[in-house]
Amino acid sequence: MADLDNFRAEVGEWLDANAPQSLRGVQVTAERGGTWGGRRATFEPPDMKPWLQMCIEKGWTAPSWPSEYGGGGLSSEAAKLLAGEMRKRRLPPPLTGFGLSMIGPTLLRYGTEEQKQQHIRKIVRGEIRWCQGYSEPDAGSDLASIQTRAVRDGDDFILNGQKVWTSYGDLSDWIFALVRTDPKVKKQEGITFILIDMETPGVSVRPIKLISGKSPFCETYFDDVRVPVKNVIAEINGGWTVAKALLRDERSMIADVFGSVADTGKQRKPGSMLANLARQYLGGADGTMLSDPVLRDEIARCELDDKAFALTVQRTRDAAKAGHQSGPESSIFKVYATELNKRRSELMVDIAGPEGLGWEGTGFDKDELARTRGWLRARGNSIEGGTSEVQLNIIAKHVLGLPD
Amino acid sequence: MQLLLTEDQELLAKTAADFVAKQSPVSRFRELRDSDDPLGFSRSLWKQMAELGWVGIPFPEEFGGAGLGLSELAVILEALGRNLAPEPFISTVLLAGQALLLGGSDAQKKRWIEPVAAGDAFLALAYQEVRGRYDLHRIRTRAERNGDGWRITGEKRHVIDGGAADALIVAARTTGDVSDADGITLLLVEAGAKGLTLERQRRVDSRGAALVKLEAVEVGADAVVGVEGQGGALLEDAIDRATVGLCAEMLGAMSACFERTLEYLKQREQFGVPIGSFQALKHRSAEMYIEIELSRSTMMAAARAVDAGTDDARKLISLAKARCSDALILISNEGVQMHGGIGMTDEHDIGFYMKRARVAATTFGDAAWHRDRWARLSGY
Ligand SMILES: Cc1cc2nc3c(=O)[nH]c(=O)nc-3n(C[C@H](O)[C@H](O)[C@H](O)COP(=O)(O)OP(=O)(O)OC[C@H]3O[C@@H](n4cnc5c(N)ncnc54)[C@H](O)[C@@H]3O)c2cc1C
Numbered sequence: 001m002a003d004l005d006n007f008r009a010e011v012g013e014w015l016d017a018n019a020p021q022s023l024r025g026v027q028v029t030a031e032r033g034g035t036w037g038g039r040r041a042t043f044e045p046p047d048m049k050p051w052l053q054m055c056i057e058k059g060w061t062a063p064s065w066p067s068e069y070g071g072g073g074l075s076s077e078a079a080k081l082l083a084g085e086m087r088k089r090r091l092p093p094p095l096t097g098f099g100l101s102m103i104g105p106t107l108l109r110y111g112t113e114e115q116k117q118q119h120i121r122k123i124v125r126g127e128i129r130w131c132q133g134y135s136e137p138d139a140g141s142d143l144a145s146i147q148t149r150a151v152r153d154g155d156d157f158i159l160n161g162q163k164v165w166t167s168y169g170d171l172s173d174w175i176f177a178l179v180r181t182d183p184k185v186k187k188q189e190g191i192t193f194i195l196i197d198m199e200t201p202g203v204s205v206r207p208i209k210l211i212s213g214k215s216p217f218c219e220t221y222f223d224d225v226r227v228p229v230k231n232v233i234a235e236i237n238g239g240w241t242v243a244k245a246l247l248r249d250e251r252s253m254i255a256d257v258f259g260s261v262a263d264t265g266k267q268r269k270p271g272s273m274l275a276n277l278a279r280q281y282l283g284g285a286d287g288t289m290l291s292d293p294v295l296r297d298e299i300a301r302c303e304l305d306d307k308a309f310a311l312t313v314q315r316t317r318d319a320a321k322a323g324h325q326s327g328p329e330s331s332i333f334k335v336y337a338t339e340l341n342k343r344r345s346e347l348m349v350d351i352a353g354p355e356g357l358g359w360e361g362t363g364f365d366k367d368e369l370a371r372t373r374g375w376l377r378a379r380g381n382s383i384e385g386g387t388s389e390v391q392l393n394i395i396a397k398h399v400l401g402l403p404d
Numbered sequence: 405m406q407l408l409l410t411e412d413q414e415l416l417a418k419t420a421a422d423f424v425a426k427q428s429p430v431s432r433f434r435e436l437r438d439s440d441d442p443l444g445f446s447r448s449l450w451k452q453m454a455e456l457g458w459v460g461i462p463f464p465e466e467f468g469g470a471g472l473g474l475s476e477l478a479v480i481l482e483a484l485g486r487n488l489a490p491e492p493f494i495s496t497v498l499l500a501g502q503a504l505l506l507g508g509s510d511a512q513k514k515r516w517i518e519p520v521a522a523g524d525a526f527l528a529l530a531y532q533e534v535r536g537r538y539d540l541h542r543i544r545t546r547a548e549r550n551g552d553g554w555r556i557t558g559e560k561r562h563v564i565d566g567g568a569a570d571a572l573i574v575a576a577r578t579t580g581d582v583s584d585a586d587g588i589t590l591l592l593v594e595a596g597a598k599g600l601t602l603e604r605q606r607r608v609d610s611r612g613a614a615l616v617k618l619e620a621v622e623v624g625a626d627a628v629v630g631v632e633g634q635g636g637a638l639l640e641d642a643i644d645r646a647t648v649g650l651c652a653e654m655l656g657a658m659s660a661c662f663e664r665t666l667e668y669l670k671q672r673e674q675f676g677v678p679i680g681s682f683q684a685l686k687h688r689s690a691e692m693y694i695e696i697e698l699s700r701s702t703m704m705a706a707a708r709a710v711d712a713g714t715d716d717a718r719k720l721i722s723l724a725k726a727r728c729s730d731a732l733i734l735i736s737n738e739g740v741q742m743h744g745g746i747g748m749t750d751e752h753d754i755g756f757y758m759k760r761a762r763v764a765a766t767t768f769g770d771a772a773w774h775r776d777r778w779a780r781l782s783g784y
Contacts, residue, residue, distance in 0.1 A: 275784035287783045296784060300775040303782070304723050311701035315407035322408055332694045395693060396686035400666060403681045 007078055011085045018054060019091050020047040026092040029374065036097040038129025039173050048092070052126055055094035062100055062124045065108065069120035098167075099123035099130040101253040103176045103195075106246045110193075110234045119174075119195070132250075133163040133177030133196075133220055134243070141390050143178070144187045144240060148222060150179035150194065155229050157181070157194065159202075159222040167384075169205040169218030173198055176246075182237050193239035195231040202226070212376035213359070250385045255333035258341035258381050260310035262303070274299040274344075278351050295351065302344055309336055331399060335391035338381035345371070345378035405708045407701060413479055420483035423456070428489040430753045436490065437610040443568050444612030445490045453480075454523025459497060462645075463505060467517040473711035474645060478652035478703065485656025488756055490611050494653070495565035496520055498646035500527030500573050503590060507630030507638040512592065516571065528569035530560035530616050531639055538769040540639055541585050545618065547576035552625040554578075554591060556618045564767075566602055566614025570595050574618065578633055590635040592627045593618070609756075609763040644721050647768045648710055651703040651721075654728040654764050658696055658735045661757040665689075665739045672744075679742075688738060695731040702727045719781050726774035729765035736761035 022045055028034030035041055035048045043049040055061050058072065063079040065071025074082065086093070104123045107116055122128040139146040148161025159179060169175070175196050182190030196203065202225035207215040234242050261273060275290065278299060282291050290296040313333065348371045349356035358364030358372055382388040396402045409417065427449060436444060453459055461477045463469025470476075481493055501520055504512055504527070519525035536542035545558020556576050566572065571594045580587030593600060599621040605613040630638040666689060669680030679685060706724040709717035736758040740747040747754050765771065 272782050272784055275779075275782065278784070289780070290784045296779055297772065297775055299784070300779045300782075304726055304775060304778060305698075307723055308698040308702050308727050311407060311705045312698050315701045315704065318406050318408040324408070332697060336694055336698075389687070392687040392690040393683070395690035400686075400689055400693060402666070402669060402686050402689060403678050 004077060004081060008081050008085060011082055014058075015085055015089055015091065019086075019089065020051055022047045023051055023091055025090045028092045028096050029377075034092045034096050035094075035126065036129055036168070036171070037095055037099070037126025038097075038171065039127075040171055041126065041129070048094075051091075052094045056125050059124075061095040061126065062104065065104065065120070065124065069108075069116060070124035071120075095126045097126075097129055098132055099126075099128065102132060102246055102250050103130050105249050106176075106233065106242060109245065110242050114230070115195075115233065128174055129168070129172045131166050131169045131172035131175045131198075131220075133166055133169075133175045135165045136162060137164050141387055143243070144191065146178050146180060146191065148177065148179045149183075150181050150192060150227070152181075152229070153226075156226045157192075157229060157232075159194075159196070159225040159227055161222050163220040163222075165208075165217050165384075166205065166220040167217045169198075169220045170207050170215075175203075175220065176233075178239055178243055181239075185237075188240040190237055191239040191243065192236050193233045193242040194227060195233065196222075196225065196227050200225050200227065210377070211379070212373045214373075214377075247386060251331075251334035251391075254381065254385045255313075255337040258378075259313065259333065259337035260306045260340075261344070262307045262310045272299070272303060274302060274347065274351065277348060281352055281355070298347055298350075302340075302347055305340055306344070309340060331391060331395050334385065335382070335388045335395075339388060341381050342378050345375040349375045405705070405712060405714070407704050407708070409479070413476060416476060417479045417483065419456070420458070420480045421486075424483045424487050424489055427452070428484070428487050428491075430487050430756065433488045433490060433610075433756065434753070442604060444565065444610070445492055445568070450491050451523040453491060454521065459493075459523050460521035462497065463501065463517050463521050467513055468521040469517070474648050474707040475704070475711050477649060478707045481649050481652035482656035482659075485653035486660040488657065488760055492526060492565040492568060492612070494646050494649055495529065495569070495612075496525075496527045498649045499529035499564065499642055500569075500571075502645045503529060503573050503629055503638055503642035506641055507590065507635075509626070509629075511626065512629060516592075525570045526565065526568045528563050528566045528572050528614075529575075529642065530563045530566065530572045531575040531643075532560060532562045534559065534561055538773045539583065540643065541588065541636055542583050543575055543577045543588055544582050545574065545576045547578050547589055547591060550622055554589075554623050554625075554627065556591060556593065556621045556623065558618050560616040560618075562605065562607075563602075563614045563616050565612040566616055567604055567612050572600075572616065573629055574616075575635060575639055585636050587633050588635040588639065589632050590629040590638060591623055592629055593621055593623055597621050597623070607763055608759045610759070611763070643768055644718060645710060647721050647725050648703070648706050650764055650767060651699075651706065651724045651728040654732045654761075655696070655699055655703050657757055657760060657764070658699065658728070658732045661732075661739045661754065661761075662689075662692055662696060662735050664754060665735075665742050668743055685742060688742075692731075692735050692738060695727075695734060699724075699728045699731045719778055722769075722774040722778045722781070725769060726771040726778065729771040729774070732761040733765050 026033055026045065033044050035043045035052055059067055059070065060072055060082065063072035063074045063082050064076055067073030100123060104120060107119055134143060136146050136148060148159060148163065150157040150159050163177065175198055177194055177196055178191050179194055180190055181192040202223040204221045205218040207218050209215045278290055278295060284291055352368055355364060355368050356372055358369050360369060457470050458480045460469035461472045462474060465471045484491060504516055516525060516527060520527060533542065533544055545556065545560065547554040547556045556574060558576065571592055574591050574593050576589055576591055577587055578589040599619040601617045603615045605615050607613050669685060670678055672679050702724040706720040709720045739754045740758050743754050746752050
């Protein structure tokens with residue numbers, strides 16, 4: 001405990017002395033801000049670059065990963081403290097991306113020593129940006145029915161097929177993908193999890209525009225792409241287990257990102273974020289009752305759900321820390337966090353009334369435009385990473401034991 | 405604040421679950437209802453619970469209590485809630501017991517808390533009046549000076565377990581107008597006092613409730629609980645604590661109601677398959693499961709906040725009550741719906757949960773009222 005307190009104090013001092021002031025309050029969303037690393041890395045604002053560099057040196061881009069691969073080697077409590085100290089100062093994470101949230105943990109769990117040596121340090125240092133090649137035109141919720149073929153040719157596989165909804169495929173350096181290596185067995189048993197350098201001849205991507213106007217996802221094509229067999233993670237035809245483990249990480253990451261704003265320091269100003277926003281449009285002195293009773297009730301409802309969710313996440317963590325299995329199944333987090341984020345985003349647009357309708361340009365301020373785009377982007381939260389309906393299926397089957 | 409049961413609390417939970425399962429299955433509640441028992445619960449079972457130390461949980465040791473808090477009492481109430489056991493924790497231990505504990509004089513505590521903790525005395529809090537809805541300050545009952553003491557006249561309704569009470573704590577107006585926050589005084593009135601009459605009120609959940617008439621009931625100066633004219637705050641504090649207890653009971657009820665429904669979904673067949681294989685029912689079940697998990701977190705947080713005396717306790721209580729009310733109503737409504745025709749019969753227990761849900765959800769303020777209080781406390 002004393003060690004942790006010392007650590008917290010040290011971290012605090014270090015952040016106060018070193019973290020660029022200009023980064024305070026910078027929000028990293030799916031569509032802007034921060035840095036995602038990679039060969040074509042961008043830094044928004046520019047001070048993200050030194051920030052990333054100094055965090056790499058301290059192992060703080062991946063605080064809880066082993067230090068032999070460039071991680072911080074911190075216990076999960078210490079890593080949590082560190083994140084808390086950064087949040088308190090409203091500092092953005094030094095690095096974001098699927099390397100840290102998805103393929104890294106998978107490699108640490110399933111990768112060979114050689115694979116870890118090859119990839120983990122580059123992920124930690126933000127040198128390689130990763131994307132996820134799971135979904136295909138005919139395989140979405142029914143992911144196990146993927147058809148992209150991989151045929152063995154000596155020490156290589158030859159890949160042919162198409163992935164879709166590949167987020168940031170056009171900006172990424174490597175892709176982790178599910179491919180079919182055995183079409184004759186039960187669909188789950190013929191899938192292989194493989195890593196592909198996107199500069200390999202035959203890989204091509206085409207961006208797709210989203211309803212929010214941005215193009216963060218792509219179609220990805222494989223045309224006789226030659227990939228070394230040593231890029232397979234775990235067993236050939238054993239990819240489904242790896243795929244599901246990664247999905248669990250992905251879902252808890254999504255729940256973290258889109259879950260509660262209560263108690264997490266995501267708010268810019270003290271007090272109720274939604275009520276403060278409503279005050280801007282409805283007027284009235286701070287501390288007085290909002291003049292629109294229906295809107296007020298919707299705000300309260302959203303806050304209650306937010307707080308109830310935050311407490312449930314806390315309860316699960318407390319149970320896990322005590323070594324109990326009794327906490328609520330984390331399967332509820334993805335569906336609840338994303339449905340809540342959709343409601344919250346929608347409510348923020350509602351609060352602004354006509355000012356919530358801007359697409360771009362005159363008559364709308366920057367925040368209003370961002371909220372409107374944010375609402376559109378949020379609609380995807382309950383689709384990406386497995387739809388809400390699929391999550392409810394999982395709860396019904398695996399938690400409640402309801403029959404197929 | 406840890407949202408986790410301690411080892412002692414786990415043990416208590418297990419003992420309580422076993423005891424209630426054995427001594428008070430839902431069939432016992434049915435018997436009480438069918439026999440039209442005017443008390444609505446069992447004195448001998450209450451005495452056993454007192455001997456187990458449960459009744460004294462939230463009272464200090466000097467008055468024969470265990471010196472524990474709502475976090476422990478919640479564990480007991482959840483077990484009772486599962487089987488709809490109607491023993492009078494909310495009325496005796498929480499509403500009136502906490503009003504005395506928080507505001508009573510030493511003499512009052514000695515006189516009443518000791519026998520309450522021992523399981524020998526019962527108390528009730530008479531605050532609600534006709535058409536007040538959830539406004540605690542809407543009190544017409546008046547107490548006028550009568551020498552050193554007071555003379556009380558008015559009518560109270562929905563007095564939980566009023567029929568069993570050896571003494572009532574009555575919220576009366578000593579100054580001011582109906583709905584004023586100031587001018588409310590809490591007064592102890594012993595059963596049998598001249599001018600006091602109680603009539604049984606029959607509510608949909610078949611639990612004990614009374615309509616209390618006070619016609620020039622005279623009490624001494626020592627009947628005042630807390631500070632004269634400032635009983636409103638004490639009333640709110642006592643009701644807040646009772647609300648946490650009620651949330652725990654509701655959590656037990658929603659869990660049991662859900663488990664019964666889930667069991668039925670797995671066993672009842674239509675179209676040649678278990679009805680639980682229909683996705684329309686699966687998704688609603690998964691959503692109910694989420695609601696229960698969230699409700700549990702809020703109830704635990706509220707209980708711990710009260711025990712620790714944190715600033716956000718009142719907000720967390722409103723959070724818990726709003727969520728538990730909505731969740732229990734949803735789950736008990738769905739319980740009846742998913743049982744089909746059998747769920748509509750008096751013979752089946754599932755309807756008991758729906759009736760209790762409606763009463764519990766409304767008691768101490770419904771979900772909308774608590775959202776309003778949350779907003780007020782949050783400064784909007
Ligand atoms: C913003 C965004 C980013 C994404 N990024 C990536 C990425 O980087 N990499 C990647 O591989 N994929 C990505 N995806 C794809 C995502 O995983 C899929 O869209 C998702 O799994 C759903 O598949 P689908 O689009 O084919 O919809 P479908 O599976 O066709 O579903 C259509 C509708 O049917 C419902 N449905 C389907 N099956 C069932 C069932 N069994 N029971 C009940 N309802 C059902 C769904 O819930 C949905 O409402 C992304 C998606 C979005 C929106």
